[in-house]
Amino acid sequence: MSKLSDIRREYTLGGLHQEDVPSNPMVLFTRWMEEARDSELLSDPTAMVVATVDETGQPFQRIVLLKRFDDGGFVFFTNLESRKSQHIASNAKVSLLFPWHSLERQVAITGEATALSTAEVMKYFITRPKESQIAAWVSKQSSKISARQALETKYAEMKAKFSNGEVPLPKFWGGYIVKPESIEFWQGGERRLHDRFLYSLEGSHWQSNRLAP
Template sequence: MSDLSDIRREYTQGGLRRADLPANPMSLFELWLTQAKEAKLTDPTAMCVATVDENGQPFQRIVLLKKFDDNGFVFFTNLESRKATHLSQNKRINLLFPWHSLERQVAVTGIAEPLSMVEVAKYFMSRPKESQIAAWVSKQSSKISARQALEGKFAEMKAKFAQGDVPLPKFWGGYLVKADSIEFWQGGEHRLHDRFLYTKDDHATWQIDRLAP
């Protein structure tokens, strides 16, 4: 077994203080995401999405955030995918934004609610045509014999939709993640990281607590 115990570094880019926190966590999230984009991080909107199957087995995958506001976080997917199957049985979800270069993380817990067909169609039609076609080609998470089968199906569907718009597949949709907690993590020297947890109380007001690192 490889020994990785000596791999470490100091986190020195700055701290996070209670006085700097806005009442609404989405304001801080917007600021941090803007700074991640300005820092030209690779895929700043990439987030790890965790769901749980019927046996309690967690699964994680990287998905791109496509929209956010005070209502929550939005992503799109095949409704026959593993993650969608899990969410049909258990709506609890966790999102993690790993902005390592900025020594930051944001973790979100909440409930994933399906988007309306109007919202899904609006986004689908904004995608590049090749991405629209790819949505028709891939039965996400299913087993396939070889990559050639996938490429052959793509060529077939590309020819089929060569003229005109690509219709929205019935099996394609999206989710709004309504957060009940959002944690902001900022690396600190000597492993004294700054962690602040926003949680909603019974009156839908955000409460803020500092967590030990």
């Protein structure tokens, strides 16, 4: 078995050139997301790492699913009593990362998270499968539990409770939109000469610069 330090490969799928970098980063992100969704190499193209910081400055990361994006920002949903939500309540600065390794691409985003309105949350909640709606009621996210059976028992109780009719939106369940302040596109390159372009929001306009790999 090879040593971890010996594991490496070349990145040969393509480059990112100045002429391929539009003035609006969301144009490029849309293109890359479409290519990620169309690719047979990625099973979860909308999966993104969300990083938050607690009151001591300790960073935390977890993977969530992107549910919508536009020029206004990137949207995800979660339990509003979760650890990530507690962090956001005290420090709304977050970062997002799309790790599209199979395409030799990454997109890293920094910005500020703002809670969505109840109407926006409800609009999405009613589109979820009923099993997922029920699960939202079951988990007190990030809290300690004695065993998985506690979740299974609670799920059975909630399934019976909501067996007839629609599942209501829990007051403790919602979502956030992350308004980007910077967006970096990374494309793997041969000989570790990767292509990196960083967009920074200056006022109402985006400025882009190529970064050294």
